[in-house]
Amino acid sequence: MDLFEYQGKQYFARYDIPVSPGDVAYTVDEAVAAAEMAGYPVVVKAQVQVGGRGKAGGIKLADNADEVRLHAGNILGMDIKGHLVKRVWVEHASDISKEYYASYSLDRGAKKHLLMLSAEGGVEIEAVAVSNPDAIVLLHIDPVDGISLATARDAAVRADIDAEAVDGVAEMLVKLYDCFTRGDCDLAEINPLILRPDGGVHALDAKVSLDNNAAFRHPEWDEFRATEELDEREQLARTHDLQYIGLEGSVGIIANGAGLAMSTLDVVNQVGGAASNFLDIGGGANADMMTAALEVINSDQSVKSIFINIFGGITRGEEVAKGIVEALRRVELRAPIVIRLDGTNAEEGRSILANAGIPESKLTSKPTMLEAARAAVALAKLGEASAELSTNERSN
Amino acid sequence: MAIFVNAETKVIVQGLTGGQGKYHGLRNQAYGTQVVGGVTPGKGGSDVEGIPVFNSVAEAVAATGATASFIAVPPKAASAAILEAAAAGIGFIVCITEGIPAQDEAKVFNTLLRDYPNTRLLGPNCPGIISPGKCNIGITAGEIAQLPTASGPNVGIVSRSGTLTYQALYELKQRGIGVSTCVGIGGDPVPGTNFIDCLKEFQADPETHAIIMIGEIGGSAEEEAAEFIKANVTKPMSAYIAGVTAPEGKKMGHAGAITSGGKGTAQGKMDALRAAGVKVGLNPTEAGDLMAEIVATL
Numbered sequence: 001m002d003l004f005e006y007q008g009k010q011y012f013a014r015y016d017i018p019v020s021p022g023d024v025a026y027t028v029d030e031a032v033a034a035a036e037m038a039g040y041p042v043v044v045k046a047q048v049q050v051g052g053r054g055k056a057g058g059i060k061l062a063d064n065a066d067e068v069r070l071h072a073g074n075i076l077g078m079d080i081k082g083h084l085v086k087r088v089w090v091e092h093a094s095d096i097s098k099e100y101y102a103s104y105s106l107d108r109g110a111k112k113h114l115l116m117l118s119a120e121g122g123v124e125i126e127a128v129a130v131s132n133p134d135a136i137v138l139l140h141i142d143p144v145d146g147i148s149l150a151t152a153r154d155a156a157v158r159a160d161i162d163a164e165a166v167d168g169v170a171e172m173l174v175k176l177y178d179c180f181t182r183g184d185c186d187l188a189e190i191n192p193l194i195l196r197p198d199g200g201v202h203a204l205d206a207k208v209s210l211d212n213n214a215a216f217r218h219p220e221w222d223e224f225r226a227t228e229e230l231d232e233r234e235q236l237a238r239t240h241d242l243q244y245i246g247l248e249g250s251v252g253i254i255a256n257g258a259g260l261a262m263s264t265l266d267v268v269n270q271v272g273g274a275a276s277n278f279l280d281i282g283g284g285a286n287a288d289m290m291t292a293a294l295e296v297i298n299s300d301q302s303v304k305s306i307f308i309n310i311f312g313g314i315t316r317g318e319e320v321a322k323g324i325v326e327a328l329r330r331v332e333l334r335a336p337i338v339i340r341l342d343g344t345n346a347e348e349g350r351s352i353l354a355n356a357g358i359p360e361s362k363l364t365s366k367p368t369m370l371e372a373a374r375a376a377v378a379l380a381k382l383g384e385a386s387a388e389l390s391t392n393e394r395s396n
Numbered sequence: 397m398a399i400f401v402n403a404e405t406k407v408i409v410q411g412l413t414g415g416q417g418k419y420h421g422l423r424n425q426a427y428g429t430q431v432v433g434g435v436t437p438g439k440g441g442s443d444v445e446g447i448p449v450f451n452s453v454a455e456a457v458a459a460t461g462a463t464a465s466f467i468a469v470p471p472k473a474a475s476a477a478i479l480e481a482a483a484a485g486i487g488f489i490v491c492i493t494e495g496i497p498a499q500d501e502a503k504v505f506n507t508l509l510r511d512y513p514n515t516r517l518l519g520p521n522c523p524g525i526i527s528p529g530k531c532n533i534g535i536t537a538g539e540i541a542q543l544p545t546a547s548g549p550n551v552g553i554v555s556r557s558g559t560l561t562y563q564a565l566y567e568l569k570q571r572g573i574g575v576s577t578c579v580g581i582g583g584d585p586v587p588g589t590n591f592i593d594c595l596k597e598f599q600a601d602p603e604t605h606a607i608i609m610i611g612e613i614g615g616s617a618e619e620e621a622a623e624f625i626k627a628n629v630t631k632p633m634s635a636y637i638a639g640v641t642a643p644e645g646k647k648m649g650h651a652g653a654i655t656s657g658g659k660g661t662a663q664g665k666m667d668a669l670r671a672a673g674v675k676v677g678l679n680p681t682e683a684g685d686l687m688a689e690i691v692a693t694l
Contacts, residue, residue, distance in 0.1 A: 111505050111586050247643065257559025259557020259612055263563075265639075344539065
């Protein structure tokens with residue numbers, strides 16, 4: 001789960017990482033109130049999870065209430081690269097002497113934590129990595145040991161952090177590591193980490209991505225979850241505990257297992273179609289899960305055919321078949337289903353489907369993944385063509 | 397021969413009295429695996445259908461001589477269970493638990509590396525391992541695995557995805573090709589056992605004549621495997637990478653399956669494997685067909 005900047009700063013504050021005083025605002029009036037609290041001058045920042053806010057006019061300086069009113073009014077409701085700005089963060093504007101970069105993530109190859117530190121902050125670190133790779137200090141940290149203040153200080157010196165900022169940055173690195181590990185982050189990034197003229201350092205921005213697997217020990221994440229931006233289909237899937245990702249195509253996908261679901265998208269693509277979603281129904285694939293999955297897919301108007309791809313390992317074929325028959329009783333589908341059922345007890349499953357009295361216009365069964373994909377794509381194209389035809393007729 | 401496990405492997409199940417542990421533990425036993433005990437703190441002295449249950453792994457090892465452990469406990473308890481098994485001297489741990497926090501996984505991996513270098517962890521979040529006819533630890537349905545033949549050729553399978561592991565087993569069974577060992581390494585960001593660990597063993601295993609590798613998007617494990625194959629693997633290979641059409645920046649079900657900044661893409665992985673001489677199929681069936689072609693020449 002990716003956090004907005006303001007949530008990231010609130011999260012940092014829990015781990016004693018200094019941030020600028022400020023507050024989040026959903027309206028112009030709230031923005032003014034936040035500015036009065038923070039003290040002028042303030043910065044009004046659009047809260048969207050996409051880069052390039054500044055260039056898009058989403059970050060503005062304000063010296064008084066009128067300017068806050070003007071900028072917050074412009075920024076709220078703004079569209080930044082397809083992201084609607086619903087809230088702004090208003091904070092006291094900081095005097096900046098220097099901008100640095102610091103982040104922790106997991107290096108999957110090395111299986112260690114990775115600290116990235118640079119004296120060239122405030123710009124995209126990917127750009128620095130290309131233009132001046134030597135300006136970034138990379139330090140692997142053994143998760144068993146963690147990082148000591150001495151190691152952090154050494155890294156700061158090696159990164160050419162200004163002498164007066166070394167101690168502050170080192171302390172910050174230890175706190176940020178604490179946030180990264182105890183706070184169960186996939187990524188904890190400060191860019192820029194600033195040095196002020198008074199010699200202090202603090203986080204001017206926050207990019208935090210949380211590990212959903214650790215949610216059970218973080219009740220404080222519930223409020224972040226409430227603001228997560230999911231499309232309607234993803235919301236519905238979440239209420240049913242389904243692993244769902246919305247895509248742009250017309251073939252609805254249901255598969256058991258993440259790998260098989262990914263593979264199903266690939267095969268649909270390979271035979272000239274496009275999937276409308278990724279949906280992993282998991283190992284269960286019983287009537288309730290199948291009903292929920294079909295409901296989610298059915299709510300998507302762009303779906304013209306549904307490809308159910310089940311490989312029975314632990315899941316037995318006849319149970320899957322019974323689940324589908326039951327689900328079809330409960331949900332009135334707009335699109336036809338093509339099913340490929342293989343693995344344990346697949347034949348029993350297929351015969352249950354064949355003898356359930358479901359018309360072939362609603363459900364066809366294919367023996368292999370490839371044949372099923374071809375059939376589903378053909379049906380989807382047919383569905384798209386007839387939808388276009390009826391639109392044309394209406395306009396005529 | 398087989399890799400990591402064989403007919404003599406004695407297995408205990410941590411979490412045998414739980415729903416998953418009981419179901420799969422008994423299935424493994426029914427397949428012929430030597431399931432010699434279970435561990436559930438507080439339930440020592442009881443049994444599950446005749447399999448004795450112990451309070452700790454150390455007790456279970458002392459009483460049964462177990463060398464392997466199958467961990468089927470919830471994410472909160474999994475890290476401690478893995479370290480307990482290692483501390484008790486278990487040499488091979490299979491952890492099927494899905495949803496362990498990445499921070500815990502990284503810590504466990506590095507603790508094993510430092511304190512228990514002789515313990516191998518398979519998983520977490522993996523389907524387990526099966527050496528058809530000899531030993532099955534985990535959740536694979538044994539009947540979909542083709543028995544190896546004494547004369548060969550037999551194929552080794554290593555896969556990051558559960559259902560695609562079954563799919564690979566099934567593809568080979570359809571073609572009557574024997575399987576030496578099938579290892580599901582799991583889709584998490586910090587797997588205890590990686591592709592290279594398995595490829596090394598398969599290369600050394602006289603009963604394995606060819607290898608199928610099933611990868612997926614995210615991380616760089618496939619690219620690293622390709623480097624290893626180029627330098628060290630002489631046995632012919634076919635492969636499939638899932639997620640060619642996955643959108644960037646989205647976790648595709650598995651915690652580890654995410655592409656970011658143009659890295660970890662299926663295309664990059666396929667290119668790397670092809671450059672290492674591996675025949676790459678665009679779907680699991682094609683990888684099976686390619687393996688059938690390979691086997692026909694052996």
